[in-house]
Amino acid sequence: MERTPHILIVSRDEALEPEVREALDGISDVRAVVSSAESWRRGLEMVRNRRPDLVLFAIGADLSELRSFMEEVQLASPSTDTVAVYHPSTIADSSSKESTLLIEALRIGVRDFLRRPVSSRDLDQFLDRRLRRPRTEERPLGRVVTFFTNKGGVGKSTLSLNTSCALAKRYPGRVLLIDASIQMGVCSALLDLRPSTSMTNVVTEKDRLDATLLRELAVPHSSGLHLLASPFNALEAAMIDDDVISRVLNLGRRSFDYVVVDTFPMIDKVMMAVLDLCDRAYLVTESVVPTLEGTARMLEVLDELGFPESRRRLVLNRYSTFVGNIRSDEVERRMKFKIDHIVPYEKKILVAANMGSPYILQPGLHSRFRKAINRIADEIEAIAPARAESWNGNGSGGGSAAEADTPIGGELG
Ligand SMILES: Nc1ncnc2c1ncn2[C@@H]1O[C@H](COP(=O)(O)OP(=O)(O)OP(=O)(O)O)[C@@H](O)[C@H]1O
Numbered sequence: 001m002e003r004t005p006h007i008l009i010v011s012r013d014e015a016l017e018p019e020v021r022e023a024l025d026g027i028s029d030v031r032a033v034v035s036s037a038e039s040w041r042r043g044l045e046m047v048r049n050r051r052p053d054l055v056l057f058a059i060g061a062d063l064s065e066l067r068s069f070m071e072e073v074q075l076a077s078p079s080t081d082t083v084a085v086y087h088p089s090t091i092a093d094s095s096s097k098e099s100t101l102l103i104e105a106l107r108i109g110v111r112d113f114l115r116r117p118v119s120s121r122d123l124d125q126f127l128d129r130r131l132r133r134p135r136t137e138e139r140p141l142g143r144v145v146t147f148f149t150n151k152g153g154v155g156k157s158t159l160s161l162n163t164s165c166a167l168a169k170r171y172p173g174r175v176l177l178i179d180a181s182i183q184m185g186v187c188s189a190l191l192d193l194r195p196s197t198s199m200t201n202v203v204t205e206k207d208r209l210d211a212t213l214l215r216e217l218a219v220p221h222s223s224g225l226h227l228l229a230s231p232f233n234a235l236e237a238a239m240i241d242d243d244v245i246s247r248v249l250n251l252g253r254r255s256f257d258y259v260v261v262d263t264f265p266m267i268d269k270v271m272m273a274v275l276d277l278c279d280r281a282y283l284v285t286e287s288v289v290p291t292l293e294g295t296a297r298m299l300e301v302l303d304e305l306g307f308p309e310s311r312r313r314l315v316l317n318r319y320s321t322f323v324g325n326i327r328s329d330e331v332e333r334r335m336k337f338k339i340d341h342i343v344p345y346e347k348k349i350l351v352a353a354n355m356g357s358p359y360i361l362q363p364g365l366h367s368r369f370r371k372a373i374n375r376i377a378d379e380i381e382a383i384a385p386a387r388a389e390s391w392n393g394n395g396s397g398g399g400s401a402a403e404a405d406t407p408i409g410g411e412l413g
C-alpha cells in the first residue's frame, strides 16, 4: 500500500531538502508531501498550520535552540514525529561524544535520528517503524467542568474561582479557568489580575489559534492557575459565539489537565456549547424559594435537552441554618431533587472578593467552606480522563469523557 506522509524539513542548510527528496525517490511505496522551512520559527508556524506527520531537522553540536522548538512542537501537534538528522563529523569528534549528544537530544524529546547523507534504506526503515505504529495520541484530554444556573448572583463565579484555585494548588500550571460570563466577567477582578489578553483574542487570532497560543492568551496567577479572561467590554463580547467557545474548550483541554468554566446566568447557544463539551456541570442553587423553583425548571430543561444525569451535580451554595432559611433536607423533600454538595455561607468570601485574593488560597484554619470546595475538587479529580484519539486540528476533537455519554441535543430557539 502506498504511503503518503507529510514531511516538514526545518534546516538552514539548503542541501538537506534535495538530499531527503532523493532518498525518498528511492523508496517505491512512499509518495511523501515535502515542505521546508529555513528557521525554527517558520518551522513552528508550519507545524501549527499543517500538522505534518514528520518534522525532520538538522542538528549540530549546540542543542540550545532545539529545546524550545521541541516543546512547542509537542504542544502544537503531539502526534508529529520528530527526527534529527546529523553529520557525525559536525556534532562530535569521537563516538562517545556523539552518543552523549544524542542522549541529550532524546531527553529534549527528539524521537529518532538519521545520519547524513540521508539514505533511502535508513529513511525507508524509519518510515516503516513510524507509519506502522498506530497513530493515536496518548495524552489524556483535560477534564472540563462548569458552574451554571439560570439565576444570577447565586455563586457561580465564587465556586468556579475557588474550585479552580483548589485544583491549581494541587496541579500548578495545569488548570485553566475560563471566564465565559462573557458580558460581565469578574474572574480577573476576583484574582486581582489585569490581563492584556482575553477571549476576544481567540477571535482576532483565529487563523493561528492552537493549544499553544491559547496557553499564551491565558494569564498566569501566582497560585498556578491560568485565566482566560472574559472580553473587556460588551462590544467585544458580541464577537463570542458557540463556535468560539467550543474551540476554546477543545483546545483548552488539550493543553490543561483541568478546565473550569464560569458562566453567564442564561441558557443560550454559548451555554449550550459549554454543556455539550463539559464532563461535569455543577448546577448552583441556594435555599431561597424563588431560586429553588428556578432550579427545578432548569432541571426540567436539562431533561428535555437530554443532558445526562451522570454529568450533573447540584450544589446548594451560601447555605446557613439561620432562622428562616430552608434546611437542606427540607429542600430535597420539597423540591424532590438530590443535593450533591452543600457549600456553607462564609462571610469572609466578600472580603476575599474585595481583596482580589481567593478565599481558598488564604492561609488559615480549615473552614467548612474550604472543606466543601475541596470535596468538589476531589470529585473533579476523580473524573476519568479521556484520550484524544488523534490530533486533527482545532476542531471538535473527539474522545472527551463527555462524549462517552450521549451529547446533548436540541437547538435553542
Ligand atoms: N458561599 C458563599 N458564602 C458567602 N458569600 C458568597 C458565597 N458564594 C457567593 N457569595 C457572594 O455572593 C455574591 C454573588 O456571588 P457570585 O458573584 O459568585 O455569583 P454569580 O452566580 O457568579 O453571579 P452572576 O450571575 O452575576 O455571575 C458575591 O458577593 C459573593 O461574594
Ligand SMILES: [Mg+2]
Residues within 6 Å of the ligand: 156, 157, 158, 181, 186, 262, 263
Ligand atoms: Mg458570576
